[in-house]
Amino acid sequence: MSVSFTEIEAAVGAVGRMGATAPVVIGGMVLTGLEVxxxxxxxxxxxxxxxxxxxxxxxxxxxxxxxxxxxxxxxxxxxxxxxxxxxxxxxxxxxxxxxxxxxxxxxxxxxxxxxxxxxxxxxxxxxxxxxxxxxxxxxxxEDVGGAISGDVGGALSGLSAVVSDVSGGVYTLAGQVGTIVGQVTPVAALLGAGGAVATVTNALAAVNGAAQAGVDLAGAPSVVSTLLSGLSAAGSGLSTLLGQTGANLEGIVLSDGASLGAATQNAGLASAAADAAGLVNRAAANVALAGGVTPSVPVG
CATH class of the missing domain: 2.40.30 (Elongation Factor Tu (Ef-tu); domain 3)
Incomplete structure (x- = not known):
């Protein structure tokens, strides 16, 4: 049975949105996407x-x-x-x-x-x-710091895995993203030193280090402020990443192998960003609860 490019485009777009539900963690397993x-x-x-x-x-x-x-x-x-x-x-x-x-x-x-x-x-x-x-x-x-660190670590590992796949060519069929259509942001720009992914991973790494320090957040307002600031920065980067990959998925016209590779790259990044957004929001809620401050939502 043949599959049309329209059907493939719809499927790839669905992959980009399927991580909108926050992941489920049980033991050492993280259930994301269709596993949720x-x-x-x-x-x-x-x-x-x-x-x-x-x-x-x-x-x-x-x-x-x-x-x-x-x-x-x-x-x-x-x-x-x-x-x-x-x-x-x-x-x-x-x-x-x-x-x-x-x-x-x-x-x-x-x-x-x-x-x-x-x-x-x-x-x-x-x-x-x-x-x-x-x-x-x-x-x-029992362990608010462990819960925060677990969420942030899960967000980091999920993003790192997808970035590794994109960079290693797993999501690349042919060509480069920038050659598809002019309005598509090249994936290299999202992954570069100043890109949205780098902003998110740098902020999450700082938050993870502070969360693992074992400080009682109820008596450490400066640490609470640092954690919330880092999670806010990560949330801003994730919002940018979701916006850019979403716009790319809307803008890519599937006409050949190169365009399909570009769409799949962006869908992978969008799914990872959506999963990470749920973890970042939950980590922020836990920090606010432990620190006795008004909760905020880093990724709206």
Whole structure:
């Protein structure tokens, strides 16, 4: 079956937007793009003991929060789908508590149940994951610095991986981006010393170093200010990168191998930038919470 350039253009554009959802972190795995669960069921109960008195009166003792298990459903896609599913299966079998972060939640969890279905000869593995969690407030108070460092480190590693692929030619089919159409910003300009990617990675590296210092942010307003300033700079660079790659994807007309390579390069950078934006925003929220200041959103 033949595939038209219009269909390819639509698919590449979708790749550039699929990272708009913030990634999910479980243990040492980061789920991004199509791996991010379609559904995350969150809830809980307030444990109450009701003492019924003569005459219809009642005395209620509040025993505390009892969070329900988290239920996630999604799919692993691509040549590594089954290998990725097996990584989660090994975490389940190990029976150890692991870090979990998604949809504004950050806590320690145990993998109570995990199942996946082998589909399309292993190219798709739909999964269902059930997590038993610790108390969210206690978990958040344990290691705010570690959560911030984890988010910033994840953003750095995600950007670095895509930049390495682009620079190494993995996303290049033929030609250079600048030869496609005049209004397209060359990828080299985005990756150069003064480009948006360099601005982001430099700012995140500084934030990561400060976050790993182990300072109690509640009593260190200068460190909070430094972290928020760095995250704001990273957010500005990510906004620029998202804007430029988005404009490129709109401007590239797929007519040959060179234009397809250019579109794929930009889609890869856009997806990585969107994933990093979610992590940067969450890191900023954690810094603001720990420092007792008004939260801001570095990447709108």
């Amino acid at each position: 669960p379609d559904e995350l069921v969150v809830g809980g109960q307030q444990q109450l003991t009701v003492h019924r008195l003569l005459g219809g009166g009642r005395v209620i003792d509040v025993l505390g929060n009892d969070p329900d298990r988290l239920i996630l459903r999604g799919r692993f896609v691509g040549p590594q789908a089954q290998a990725r599913a097996r990584m989660v299966e090994r975490m389940r079998a190990a029976g150890a508590a692991v870090a979990f972060s998604a949809a504004g939640l950050s806590c320690q969890v145990w993998i109570a149940q995990f199942a996946y279905s082998y589909q399309a000869r292993g190219a798709v593995c739909a999964y269902m994951l059930v997590l038993e969690r610790a108390d969210l407030a206690a978990a958040a108070a």
